[in-house]
Amino acid sequence: MNNELLEPLHTVITRGKPVPREDVPAALEAGRFIVERVQEPTTCPTCGEGVILVDDTEDRFEIRCHNNHFETIPTADRLRYAPDFEQVLSAVAADLGQTVVAFDGQHLPRFARAETDQGTVLYLIYAPRDYRATVKQIYEDAIDRGQPALLITPRDEITDIVELQFLFSVGHLVQAVPFTKLDNPSLLNQTLKTAEEVEALGQDVMEQRFASSPGMVRERANANPQYILSILSNIRMLRENGEITPGSGDLLEETAEAVFMHLFPTQPDRGGEADVGQNLPDNVFYLWEEGSYKHTDYEPVLGIVDTKSGSTANFAKEKAAGKHDNYLDFARKLAFKQGAVAHIFVVLDIDGQQEINYFDRIREDYAENMYMVVLTLDALTTIFAAYLSSVVSNELKLGATSFTRAIYPFFHRDTFNADQHTDLRRQFRTVGRFQDDYQMALLERSDLLVINRDTVITRFRNLVDEDTEIEEILGRYFK
Numbered sequence: 134m135n136n137e138l139l140e141p142l143h144t145v146i147t148r149g150k151p152v153p154r155e156d157v158p159a160a161l162e163a164g165r166f167i168v169e170r171v172q173e174p175t176t177c178p179t180c181g182e183g184v185i186l187v188d189d190t191e192d193r194f195e196i197r198c199h200n201n202h203f204e205t206i207p208t209a210d211r212l213r214y215a216p217d218f219e220q221v222l223s224a225v226a227a228d229l230g231q232t233v234v235a236f237d238g239q240h241l242p243r244f245a246r247a248e249t250d251q252g253t254v255l256y257l258i259y260a261p262r263d264y265r266a267t268v269k270q271i272y273e274d275a276i277d278r279g280q281p282a283l284l285i286t287p288r289d290e291i292t293d294i295v296e297l298q299f300l301f302s303v304g305h306l307v308q309a310v311p312f313t314k315l316d317n318p319s320l321l322n323q324t325l326k327t328a329e330e331v332e333a334l335g336q337d338v339m340e341q342r343f344a345s346s347p348g349m350v351r352e353r354a355n356a357n358p359q360y361i362l363s364i365l366s367n368i369r370m371l372r373e374n375g376e377i378t379p380g381s382g383d384l385l386e387e388t389a390e391a392v393f394m395h396l397f398p399t400q401p402d403r404g405g406e407a408d409v410g411q412n413l414p415d416n417v418f419y420l421w422e423e424g425s426y427k428h429t430d431y432e433p434v435l436g437i438v439d440t441k442s443g444s445t446a447n448f449a450k451e452k453a454a455g456k457h458d459n460y461l462d463f464a465r466k467l468a469f470k471q472g473a474v475a476h477i478f479v480v481l482d483i484d485g486q487q488e489i490n491y492f493d494r495i496r497e498d499y500a501e502n503m504y505m506v507v508l509t510l511d512a513l514t515t516i517f518a519a520y521l522s523s524v525v526s527n528e529l530k531l532g533a534t535s536f537t538r539a540i541y542p543f544f545h546r547d548t549f550n551a552d553q554h555t556d557l558r559r560q561f562r563t564v565g566r567f568q569d570d571y572q573m574a575l576l577e578r579s580d581l582l583v584i585n586r587d588t589v590i591t592r593f594r595n596l597v598d599e600d601t602e603i604e605e606i607l608g609r610y611f612k
């Protein structure tokens with residue numbers, strides 16, 4: 134939505150009630166995002182008391198007030214102007230490259246809802262008496278529908294909404310957006326994309342496995358994605374909206390850490406290496422499966438994690454020396470025991486091709502069994518959403534025997550580079566200019582793994598599509 138409209142529309146939406154002509158911002162006019170309506174008089178123009186409507190014709194109202202004033206009010210004086218929510222939501226949909234196919238204004242005031250040709254639901258909050266209750270109502274509605282949704286709020290902050298998300302089991306389906314951010318279509322698209330991809334994957338699985346009666350299974354299956362996921366899926370917007378202070382970095386760091394703790398066994402002492410376990414700092418995990426030690430096909434991976442929560446990961450300013458030295462020293466000490474050491478960066482976004490330059494500078498500090506993994510926030514969110522969706526993760530387990538194995542190629546260099554995974558290495562980030570150069574540079578650097586959402590989705594789809602045989606085998610047991 135362009136800026137000339139955004140601010141005036143925000144003003145009329147924030148006002149929360151129809152306004153007289155003189156209060157309509159100049160950029161707006163009836164028919165263009167604004168609807169004109171006649172509002173019956175409710176108060177006496179002389180004394181302000183309540184009124185009774187005596188008569189109304191096409192061009193005037195006759196009223197009598199409780200103080201017995203008789204007044205004639207021209208209809209023209211009672212024209213009021215309100216946002217045309219259908220047009221507003223249509224414009225948002227157009228920015229997403231979608232078209233509104235159904236509009237529902239019956240919940241106004243509180244919220245308007247539109248559905249697009251691509252199954253996205255758009256909610257716009259307007260003049261709710263109880264904001265939190267309205268947000269909850271929208272969540273319930275969205276979850277009933279099971280479609281990815283954008284929740285647009287006239288407020289400047291979305292913290293309130295994100296905090297409510299954990300109450301609901303499929304928080305990632307609903308993405309909150311301040312109205313004032315509607316001028317950034319690429320941000321909107323990114324915001325919507327993760328929810329859509331995970332949802333689409335879930336749907337495919339449902340159709341394959343439970344084609345007959347998906348309804349009930351879906352309800353159970355969408356297990357309990359928790360607070361972590363709703364934070365993850367909102368971090369970008371919180372950051373864009375200045376609700377995460379620059380430099381704090383804590384939210385992404387803590388959340389990423391929580392994700393890794395969920396995903397990976399963090400108790401290496403199960404393998405008889407308690408001494409290692411006790412010395413592990415927080416930002417280290419161990420990708421490991423019982424009995425996999427010394428297995429060449431499933432080499433344990435030590436992951437050393439660094440998070441970058443600036444809106445763009447500033448690799449250029451990051452010194453190769455410094456705090457990473459500690460990580461690297463630590464890693465080298467352990468390296469003789471581990472097969473592989475992954476130096477992992479979790480990032481929101483990357484400016485241009487910075488990760489290539491950074492990698493080139495730091496690679497000489499790496500021991501031979503070390504390599505760099507750049508994991509985008511979208512990738513991490515997709516992995517975790519799949520993990521929390523019991524249907525998807527079950528399906529991935531069928532294809533890969535465990536969820537850890539399903540995501541193993543993202544963290545293990547030699548697996549990622551193996552012939553059967555060439556399609557993973559070819560899921561490139563979009564870097565804009567010099568895309569071809571970037572892709573060549575990345576293909577030449579087998580020690581640099583850039584895992585984005587497409588990488589994750591491609592891997593998961595491969596696993597889900599491949600499991601026909603496994604299903605057949607299982608089928609024999611259940612005859």
Ligand SMILES: [Zn+2]
Nearest residue numbers: 177180198202
């Ligand atoms: Zn009166």
